[in-house]
Amino acid sequence: MRFSKAFIPTLKETPAEAEIPSHRLMIRSGMLRKLGSGLYTYLPLAQRVIHKIEKIVREELDNIGCQELLMPIIQPEEIWQLSGRWDIYGPELMRLEDRHERMFALGPTHEEVITLLAKYDIKSYRELPINLYQIQTKFRDEIRPRFGVMRAREFTMKDAYSFHTDNVSLEETYQKMYKAYDRIFERCGLEFSAVEADVGAIGGSDSHEFMALAETGESEVLNCECGYAATAENCKISPLENIKVEKELPLEKVHTPDKKSVEEVSNFLDIDKKQIIKTIMYNSDNELVAFLIRGDREINDVKVANLLNSINLEFASDDEIAGELDSVAGFVGPVGNKSIRIFADKNLKDAMNMVAGADEKDYHYKNVSLGRDCNVTEFVDIVQAKKGDKCPKCGKRMNSYRGIEVGQIFQLGDKYSKAMEATFTDSDGKEVPFEMGCYGIGITRTMAAAIEQNYDDYGIKWPLPIAPYQVELINLSTRSDAIVSFCDKLYKELKQNNVEILYDDRDIQPGVKFNDADLIGIPIQIVVGQRNFKKEKIEYKLRHDNKKITMDKDKIVVKVLELIEKFSQ
RNA sequence: CGGGGUGUAGCGCAGCCCGGUUAGCGCGCCUGCUUUGGGAGCAGGAGGUCCCGAGUUCAAAUCUCGGCACCCCGACCA
Incomplete structure (x- = not known):
């Protein structure tokens, strides 16, 4: 491709909206343009990268x-009713109506469609297992789109769905997919790791997320040298230290004027936050539920939602606390006989002499002992794990890093096949629901993640396997007939050798060409200019380390082919 | 959904508080000449519903009200 003919609208200045490197660089390098919030046009350079991935x-x-x-991207309401997700998916599911006032959804994912397909067209165990995938545009009406294509509303995703006679076969395919994902992200040049994940709204049992390591990542991953790794949301909590078992003291009400938060109460009473019981009231599908955790920890609402099987989970309002619970927001506590369910963090099981709200404005209780003073429904794992906690596998301290979720694999089981009555006939002649797996890769997000991991002050540094072009040929002397004809010839020759090449033949300042080349980030730059040409020399630069090497101009083709071979892995 | 902010040429912005010329600046774009190893120079030029609507006023980019769009922060408070 000649640069003079290419649609690569690079920008010298950064548009105000861009927050993170990948977003900024995709706009500046002429890859991406915004149409609306979370909606983007992929320009030719980006499209080439997407095709590569x-x-x-x-x-x-x-x-x-x-x-x-x-x-199809547009799916009828009925199939979402069949799975039950029409009502539980929430506002992220973009709904629309056609001229006959029939309701449709813009597909955020395709479990319903594929399950229906299997229901009608996969009839016998002899046809199993089978693994079907598509690469499709998805739409999710994100509460807050941001970071360019990282969290866009419309995005490209590869989604695969597998069908099995039993979970042994499912597990087998799951492992195969796990390995395939490893190879895919490896080949894309990403630094990544697979971690245990939450199964989320999609349902199912086992799940792993593939996280590309990046400071700007939206997920926090906790990991341990023993190999355990999980998203912070999903990380199991191991026993916390420092809850002293001592002599049980009598319950005592204390005046705590206007001291609502753990911080305030701990300062006012001069006690450790660990000695405070934080009572958190949730409204889960119109049921008020209390959760008790230690004052120095945070609650993990993913765990809460999973525990309660919630469809809609929110914090209880002050009115609900006052009305249904006869308590006061800021002073809610677990003491006494409550009519609601109370779940307490496992770590509070033997807790004694704690401080908790007294259900009365400006009062707390001292010396609360959960066993004696409260009727806890169940002790559970509801605390958010964090860096420095003990690993649930081996007990060593865990570290944390941030990551971008570029892929996820699930074992769905029979959740969808049962709900939608998608069955096959097994070897005994019985009708059985399929065991299913599903497997996603964010294509456009993978592109952004690759940039987050490979850039410098000047621009992108594409890993060669997903670079929009492998080589950029830069002619600095477009007015010299000798150099132009040399470059034209070189361009042709490289193309004949199947090299993907962008040829900067523009009649402009060298500086502009150098800067555009660094910005666009094509891995191998060939520079032809008077200075070296006079000496029969030519220069090439590898974008990943910015090293320039001058060599005999007639040997460049061989050298380039060698470099491509080397960096293709 | 709550809080904050922005909307003026393709992009980045000034002007608005305190209403009053032909609405500016930088980059980009077009023409010509010069220049060609890191965003060059000179000369000329094109390009604007000042987000939309209503109001106040002799007069509105500027003041008032309503709306829309976009961005940022938060949505872990007991």
């Missing part, structure tokens, strides 16, 4: 026997 994904999936298909 898709190609890698297709190769690796086809290689393990997956088959590609394509499902």
